[in-house]
Amino acid sequence: xxxxxxxxxxxxxxxxxxxxxxxxxxxxxxxxxxxxxxxxxxxxxxxxxxxxxxxxxxxxxxxxxxxxxxxxxxxxxxxxxxxxxxxxxxxxxxxxxxxxxxxxxxxxxxxxxxxxxxxxxxxxxxxxxxxxxxxxxxxxxxxxxxxxxxxxxxxxxxxxxxxxxxxxxxxxxxxxxxxxxxxxxxxxxxxxxxxxxxxxxxxxxx
Ligand SMILES: *[C@@H]1O[C@H](CO)[C@@H](O)[C@H](O)[C@H]1NC(C)=O
Ligand SMILES: *[C@@H]1O[C@H](CO)[C@@H](O)[C@H](O)[C@H]1NC(C)=O
Numbered sequence: 001x002x003x004x005x006x007x008x009x010x011x012x013x014x015x016x017x018x019x020x021x022x023x024x025x026x027x028x029x030x031x032x033x034x035x036x037x038x039x040x041x042x043x044x045x046x047x048x049x050x051x052x053x054x055x056x057x058x059x060x061x062x063x064x065x066x067x068x069x070x071x072x073x074x075x076x077x078x079x080x081x082x083x084x085x086x087x088x089x090x091x092x093x094x095x096x097x098x099x100x101x102x103x104x105x106x107x108x109x110x111x112x113x114x115x116x117x118x119x120x121x122x123x124x125x126x127x128x129x130x131x132x133x134x135x136x137x138x139x140x141x142x143x144x145x146x147x148x149x150x151x152x153x154x155x156x157x158x159x160x161x162x163x164x165x166x167x168x169x170x171x172x173x174x175x176x177x178x179x180x181x182x183x184x185x186x187x188x189x190x191x192x193x194x195x196x197x198x199x200x201x202x203x204x205x206x
Contacts, residue, residue, distance in 0.1 A: 034058050040073055041144060044155065048203050054194040057171050059086070063200040068163040069139065070200055074101070074154040074171065080145060081105060082175035083182035084152040087119070089168040090135055090161035094195055095119050098170045099134040103143035103152045107180035114143035114154055115181075126178035136161040165201040170194065 034049035038060070046060035057076040064070070074086035083104035091097040098119045106113040115131035116138055137159035144153050160167065171194045174185035185191050197206045 034060070038075060040153070040155075044071075044073065046071065046073060048200070050198065050203055050205050052169075052171060052194070053196060053205070054190045055171060055173050057084075057086075057173075057194070059169070059198070061200055063160075063165065065201075068160050069157060070160050071157045072155070074156075075151055076171070076173055077150050078145075078152050078173055079150065079175060080147060082173065083177070084154065085170075085172040085182065086154050086156075087170040087172075088136070088158070088161065089170055089195075093168050093197075094170060095172075096121060099136065100170075101141060101143075101154045101156055102129070102182050103145075103154045104177070104182050105145070112143040112145040112152060114141050114156075116141065124183075126181060126183050129178075129181040129183060134158075160200070166197060166199040169196055169198050 034051055038058075040046075040060075047062045049058060049060040051058055055076060057074065060073040060075070062071045072086070074084070076084045078084050083102060085100050085102045087098035087100035089098045096119060100117050100119055101114055102117060103112055103114045105111065116134050117129055117132055118134060120128070139157040139159070140155070141157075142155040144155075145151070146153070172185050172191065174182065174191075176182075176184040178184070198204070
């Protein structure tokens, strides 16, 4: 009897050990899929994330199938006097048609602010960059800058256009402004390649 009990407890220990190993492996996969572990203000948390292929940006999100909405946190490195942008383009792939969230330091207060604007042409003028409604509903938006690690975060809750889980997304960053609003960006390879189709249901990036 004693030897059987020992065997049983041995099996138990082995099982616990294997479960812990499996758990640790999954934890490290969750971390490595989006780089460093990040915490968000206001107790926000997200079920999914993807490292975007350019500009060191990461997108965190939760998709709610019941009402076709998406909560996102777009996080990207930038100096305190620069800007970052994240957009969904419901009608095309790149800048033209991009329904954008732009985060930058407010000229008057210096604290991070966010506006939404539609980019309708490549020949944007500074007056085109104004706070306006997007072609889909925006339920919440907020921006913050973390000076400690030099990141902007854009928080947004939106209706997914057409209730489609796969959307064309575009993102951008620069340190140039005109009339107090973000204006212009570098035209190098990375700044012209920062677009991807993203399936918010599966996390597949293409
Ligand atoms: C959509 O559903 C989610 C999950 O139930 C909820 O948290 C969120 O507030 C809803 N959004 C809107 C705009 O109703
Ligand atoms: C969006 O699509 C989901 C999944 O197909 C569906 O359950 C939901 O009812 C749709 N929501 C709206 C607002 O059309």
